[in-house]
Amino acid sequence: MAYSEKVIDHYSNPKNVGTLDKAKVNVGTGLVGAPECGDVMRLQIEVDEESGLISDAKFKTFGCGSAIASSSLATEWLKGKTVDQALAIDNMDIVEELNLPPVKIHCSVLAEDAIKAAINDYRVKNGLPELVAEKKAH
Amino acid sequence: MNLELPIYLDNNATTPMDPRVLEAMLPYFVEKFGNAASRNHSFGWVAEEAVDYAREQVAKLINADPKEIILTSGATEADNLAIKGVFEMYATKGDHVITCTTEHKAVLDTCKHIEKLGGHVTYLDVKEDGLIDLEELKNAITDKTILISIMYGNNETGVIQPVREISAIARKHGILFFTDATQAVGKIPVDVNADGIDLMAFSAHKMYGPKGVGALYVRRKNPRVKVTAQMDGGGHERGMRSGTLNVPAIVGFGKACELCMNEMESEAKRLSVMRDRLETSLMELEETYVNGTREHRLPHTANISFKYVEGEGLMMGFNKNIALSSGSACTSASLEPSYVLKALGLGDDLAHSSLRFGLGRFTTDEQIDFTITAIKDTVIKLREMSPLWEMFKEGVDINAIEWAHH
Numbered sequence: 001m002a003y004s005e006k007v008i009d010h011y012s013n014p015k016n017v018g019t020l021d022k023a024k025v026n027v028g029t030g031l032v033g034a035p036e037c038g039d040v041m042r043l044q045i046e047v048d049e050e051s052g053l054i055s056d057a058k059f060k061t062f063g064c065g066s067a068i069a070s071s072s073l074a075t076e077w078l079k080g081k082t083v084d085q086a087l088a089i090d091n092m093d094i095v096e097e098l099n100l101p102p103v104k105i106h107c108s109v110l111a112e113d114a115i116k117a118a119i120n121d122y123r124v125k126n127g128l129p130e131l132v133a134e135k136k137a138h
Numbered sequence: 139m140n141l142e143l144p145i146y147l148d149n150n151a152t153t154p155m156d157p158r159v160l161e162a163m164l165p166y167f168v169e170k171f172g173n174a175a176s177r178n179h180s181f182g183w184v185a186e187e188a189v190d191y192a193r194e195q196v197a198k199l200i201n202a203d204p205k206e207i208i209l210t211s212g213a214t215e216a217d218n219l220a221i222k223g224v225f226e227m228y229a230t231k232g233d234h235v236i237t238c239t240t241e242h243k244a245v246l247d248t249c250k251h252i253e254k255l256g257g258h259v260t261y262l263d264v265k266e267d268g269l270i271d272l273e274e275l276k277n278a279i280t281d282k283t284i285l286i287s288i289m290y291g292n293n294e295t296g297v298i299q300p301v302r303e304i305s306a307i308a309r310k311h312g313i314l315f316f317t318d319a320t321q322a323v324g325k326i327p328v329d330v331n332a333d334g335i336d337l338m339a340f341s342a343h344k345m346y347g348p349k350g351v352g353a354l355y356v357r358r359k360n361p362r363v364k365v366t367a368q369m370d371g372g373g374h375e376r377g378m379r380s381g382t383l384n385v386p387a388i389v390g391f392g393k394a395c396e397l398c399m400n401e402m403e404s405e406a407k408r409l410s411v412m413r414d415r416l417e418t419s420l421m422e423l424e425e426t427y428v429n430g431t432r433e434h435r436l437p438h439t440a441n442i443s444f445k446y447v448e449g450e451g452l453m454m455g456f457n458k459n460i461a462l463s464s465g466s467a468c469t470s471a472s473l474e475p476s477y478v479l480k481a482l483g484l485g486d487d488l489a490h491s492s493l494r495f496g497l498g499r500f501t502t503d504e505q506i507d508f509t510i511t512a513i514k515d516t517v518i519k520l521r522e523m524s525p526l527w528e529m530f531k532e533g534v535d536i537n538a539i540e541w542a543h544h
Contacts, residue, residue, distance in 0.1 A: 034542060035486070038448050039448065042525035
């Protein structure tokens with residue numbers, strides 16, 4: 001199976017690899033997937049409290065090239081968005097942008113799950129109710 | 139250094155054909171095109187003579203009689219013919235077959251098939267080192283057991299089963315012993331008499347011969363073994379496998395066997411030195427594990443897990459330049475990690491993190507050097523990107539986390 005150029009580019013030059021201080025109240029952390037399934041994503045957002053915008057996003061991913069690319073792309077898209085705008089990111093947007101083949105759609109779903117998990121973590125830390133996301137098939 | 143890329147290290151999947159094999163085959167396409175079964179003219183005689191000679195070359199490599207070689211389209215067909223053929227032929231004696239969980243799919247799925255036909259199959263587990271437990275084998279034998287089917291060398295790990303001990307047990311109980319020796323023949327000495335083998339499958343394209351040709355060895359003496367044909371027709375191959383013989387491929391198979399016969403010993407030495415060097419260098423990376431026993435192993439195979447990185451992601455780092463296989467789910471159609479590695483007791487996470495190296499006749503030291511560097515660099519890079527590696531480094535127990543399985 002050949003990878004799309006965009007997947008290769010994100011894999012070779014991943015954007016925003018790293019770790020934010022999860023102890024900070026304005027940092028939300030999402031850890032999704034499972035080692036036995038072959039992919040684990042950790043995605044973090046840092047929210048600027050004054051503007052309400054996501055000022056930084058970082059990821060670390062254990063997984064195939066498509067999983068790495070999906071999370072790398074997600075962090076790029078998150079930066080500069082409001083939390084509400086971030087919630088609107090749909091896995092199919094990632095599929096389209098990266099030209100993921102059908103067997104790799106689950107990588108994009110995982111990235112969306114990671115975004116939602118990070119946002120929920122941020123919300124809970126800031127006294128907001130947890131959002132119940134619709135369950136997507138993996 | 140003049141290194142040609144990409145480097146091929148997937149010789150357990152298939153080997154490139156040796157140019158000397160191609161040379162031997164060429165006259166049999168256009169010029170000497172006869173049907174080996176044409177008894178009444180020189181075209182047929184020439185073809186028959188070529189097949190006879192090749193059959194001798196094949197037989198010699200495994201110390202068999204040429205009459206004991208049933209030519210097939212490859213090892214999968216030979217596996218099918220052996221298991222289904224024995225099951226049918228010896229139906230009055232019993233209906234129980236013993237095999238093991240790390241066999242090739244061609245054996246496992248054939249066993250599943252005979253289960254559908256009403257047969258009974260015992261699938262022996264393997265130990266952590268990949269070897270079967272001989273006591274378990276003995277205990278699995280019943281008065282209905284007609285066949286023990288245990289592979290010679292494993293395609294994923296290279297682990298070599300104790301074939302002589304297995305055959306001694308089979309013999310003692312009057313049970314036939316079949317071995318899928320696809321990865322072993324031509325790589326290490328295989329002697330059907332010294333090893334006590336009754337039936338054996340092997341293939342040309344794993345030993346620098348052409349694809350689409352292989353053989354089933356069927357013992358003729360002590361005991362005389364017979365299998366029921368699975369393909370009916372003109373009664374070729376002593377009635378056990380009908381179909382016009384693929385003369386050029388068979389000629390190539392014979393030549394490939396002859397070359398292995400002459401070169402196997404030095405080649406095995408050379409490859410095991412290179413394989414060990416590759417392995418030792420890669421093991422310098424932390425949390426790196428060799429899968430399967432290193433003691434009883436094919437000389438050209440290494441299977442290594444790099445914990446906390448995923449196999450497909452790992453391969454993507456160098457697959458433009460190096461061709462090899464992974465036990466990762468993502469590389470298989472089933473999305474399940476390697477059942478062979480899981481049978482060794484590896485967790486799914488380690489199975490996902492494995493690479494299989496298959497060295498071959500044309501592998502060079504320069505290629506191994508390049509591979510070591512490329513893999514080390516990629517593992518280090520991906521671990522920097524891996525949340526699991528970070529947790530490991532921070533002393534977090536990854537198994538204690540409640541992962542959401544999907």
